[in-house]
Amino acid sequence: xxALASCTSGSSPKPPSxxxxxxxxxxxxxCATASQAPSHAGKWKLLAPHTLCGLPQNNSPAExxxxxxxxxxxxxxxxxxSGNGPDYGKATSDVSLGYQIGHNTAGVYRSISFTxxxxxxxxxAAASAVETSLGSGYTFNSVPPGPHGGVMACGVAASDNENCxxxxxxxxxxxxxxxxxxxxxxPSIDANAVRIRDVxxxxx
Numbered sequence: 289x290x291a292l293a294s295c296t297s298g299s300s301p302k303p304p305s306x307x308x309x310x311x312x313x314x315x316x317x318x319c320a321t322a323s324q325a326p327s328h329a330g331k332w333k334l335l336a337p338h339t340l341c342g343l344p345q346n347n348s349p350a351e352x353x354x355x356x357x358x359x360x361x362x363x364x365x366x367x368x369x370s371g372n373g374p375d376y377g378k379a380t381s382d383v384s385l386g387y388q389i390g391h392n393t394a395g396v397y398r399s400i401s402f403t404x405x406x407x408x409x410x411x412x413a414a415a416s417a418v419e420t421s422l423g424s425g426y427t428f429n430s431v432p433p434g435p436h437g438g439v440m441a442c443g444v445a446a447s448d449n450e451n452c453x454x455x456x457x458x459x460x461x462x463x464x465x466x467x468x469x470x471x472x473x474x475p476s477i478d479a480n481a482v483r484i485r486d487v488x489x490x491x492x
Contacts, residue, residue, distance in 0.1 A: 316471035318342040319480040331458040332436060333492025334383040334404040340484065341472060343387035343398055355384035358403045362462065365421050366414060376417050377409030379460065383488075391468075398472065401464040402488060408457065411438050415455040418462055419443070422451060434482035436489055442477050449473075452481040459489055 319341040338345060359382040366376045383406070388399035419428040419441055428443035431452070438456035445451050450473040451464045463484055467473050472480050 315342075316469075316476065319472060319476075319483040331492045332456050332489050334406055334459060334461070335488055335490055336383050336385050337487050340385075340387040340400050340402065340487065341398075341480065343389055343400060346386040346388045346399070351386040351388075355386055355401065355403065356382075358401070358462070359384040359405065361421075362403060362405060362418060362460070365417055366460075375410055376414045377407060377460070379405035379407040379409075381406045395468065397466065397468045399466045400484070402461070402484070403463075404459060404461040404488060406459055406492075409455055409460050411455040411457055411460075414460050415439050415441065415453045418453045418455075418460070422453075422462075428453065431478040431481065434485055436485050440481060440485075442481060444473075450477050452477065454481070454485065456489075458492065461485075461489070 336345075359379075363379050363382075366379065383404045384402065386399065386401050389397070391397045422443075422445075426443050426445055428441040428451075430439070430441045433440040433454060436454075436456065438454055438459075440452060440454035442450055442452040445464070448468050448470060449464070449466045451462065453460075453462050455461070463481065465473055465477070465480075
């Protein structure tokens with residue numbers, strides 16, 4: 289939701305406060321935020337923040353369709369895999385969005401596709417199922433999951449593209465990050481994946 293300020297005759301818009309500068313989507317620490325959800329042993333739920341790593345939501349019909357399609361693919365994946373092995377779990381709802389900035393004058397492009405499912409999951413098995421389905425040609429490696437616990441793994445899809453999967457008993461999430469500067473990925477991917485969890489996953 290975008291809040292619009294009403295204008296009245298004779299009034300002028302107030303300048304932004306110097307103490308709250310807008311997020312900088314081009315810096316290497318754009319994902320750095322204070323933790324929104326400390327460690328706890330209970331359930332988790334997912335949110336859809338207005339911005340992610342300084343990137344605004346992409347609410348275009350094409351992006352919304354793509355996000356929902358990815359959520360449907362993972363739901364179907366869990367169903368099909370569960371018929372041929374362990375119980376991977378079941379999704380009851382999803383939060384799937386895209387965040388991006390277009391190519392700027394410096395040729396920088398960044399996007400984050402976030403596909404999050406809520407339900408009941410066998411965390412390790414469900415994450416492994418998603419990794420297997422996406423991992424053709426590259427390898428996911430386990431990374432520290434951060435204070436939210438569960439399991440998390442990341443893999444390089446291309447020179448400017450990395451994907452991470454994490455899972456808990458109540459959430460299963462996939463993030464796909466494209467960054468032509470490579471500042472949010474590479475050596476920074478582990479920390480940034482945890483920071484993304486901080487703002488998209490809260491105690492539920």
